[in-house]
Amino acid sequence: MSLTLVQAWAKAKAQLEATGLSGPVIDARLLVEAAADATRLDIVTDPYRTLTPEQEATLEDYLARRGRREPVSHILGRKGFWKIMLQVTPDVLTPRPDTECVVDAVLKAGTEDERVSILDLGVGSGAILLAILAERPNARGLGVDVSEDALAVARDNAAHLGLAGRCALLRGDWADGLSDASFDIVTANPPYIASEMIETLEPEVRVHEPRLALDGGPDGLDAYRRLAPEILRVLKPGGRFAVEIGYDQKTAVEALFREAGAQGVRTNQDLAGLDRVVLGEKRALENPA
Numbered sequence: 001m002s003l004t005l006v007q008a009w010a011k012a013k014a015q016l017e018a019t020g021l022s023g024p025v026i027d028a029r030l031l032v033e034a035a036a037d038a039t040r041l042d043i044v045t046d047p048y049r050t051l052t053p054e055q056e057a058t059l060e061d062y063l064a065r066r067g068r069r070e071p072v073s074h075i076l077g078r079k080g081f082w083k084i085m086l087q088v089t090p091d092v093l094t095p096r097p098d099t100e101c102v103v104d105a106v107l108k109a110g111t112e113d114e115r116v117s118i119l120d121l122g123v124g125s126g127a128i129l130l131a132i133l134a135e136r137p138n139a140r141g142l143g144v145d146v147s148e149d150a151l152a153v154a155r156d157n158a159a160h161l162g163l164a165g166r167c168a169l170l171r172g173d174w175a176d177g178l179s180d181a182s183f184d185i186v187t188a189n190p191p192y193i194a195s196e197m198i199e200t201l202e203p204e205v206r207v208h209e210p211r212l213a214l215d216g217g218p219d220g221l222d223a224y225r226r227l228a229p230e231i232l233r234v235l236k237p238g239g240r241f242a243v244e245i246g247y248d249q250k251t252a253v254e255a256l257f258r259e260a261g262a263q264g265v266r267t268n269q270d271l272a273g274l275d276r277v278v279l280g281e282k283r284a285l286e287n288p289a
Helices: 005-018 025-036 040-045 053-067 072-076 097-108 127-135 148-160 195-200 222-234 250-259
Strands: 078-081 084-087 117-121 140-145 167-171 183-188 235-244 263-269 275-281
Touching: 005 025, 005 040, 005 053, 025 040, 025 053, 025 072, 053 072, 072 078, 084 127, 084 148, 097 127, 097 183, 097 235, 097 263, 097 275, 117 127, 117 222, 127 140, 127 148, 127 167, 127 183, 140 148, 148 167, 183 222, 222 235, 222 250, 250 263, 250 275
Parallel strands: 117 140, 117 183, 140 167, 183 235
Antiparallel strands: 078 084, 235 275, 263 275
């Protein structure tokens, strides 16, 4: 007998729990929805709708992959971030709620109609840049990444969101080759995990996400040492920056930006109360006396 939507959800939860995954309720629902071409509302309002044999086979495949600790975002090929939906592949980091704090900080510091140029360093899937552009119709942006595979994902996301006309995506090594004082806003979510800690991460991250986007060197700060002076160089006078950090890196990263000449350096916390985004500004030009 074919499974109903509610039976499929119960089965998926039990199967994921049996593999040792904690809190599998959301994962199970997402996989059932995708396999059965259903919505959350369908599960509530039409719980006894049956799955086709093809849909049941798809669900079994999804559950087996998730049991092997493949991220749901890779299984489904997409992930919601801020107010947009992004395509995701193993070539990019899966966008995380923590990174939404970078978007939130940038948007709160400006106005909806501001005409700004935005640079996102290490653009990956395009999450930060595209989320900001979707909220700021007069803004334009440049995303830079060293990985051509990541840039291909970002380009697809920009096109699907109708934002390709307002952003350029280029291969590069951080800000190398970019002109001085050319951007109003710079954002980044650089690799910040200490090299020796990567093997302790969950398999979803350690096995399935690009090492290049994770490894921050021996102390996790290699990228910030390079980025701090470069971000201040490419910012226009009075321009602002927002960079994601590890929960225990506030003091070190703030110090690097102050040494580079940033003003108003401070740190915002995420929803868990952990230090997450270092913010600041480049000194504005002095008005002549």
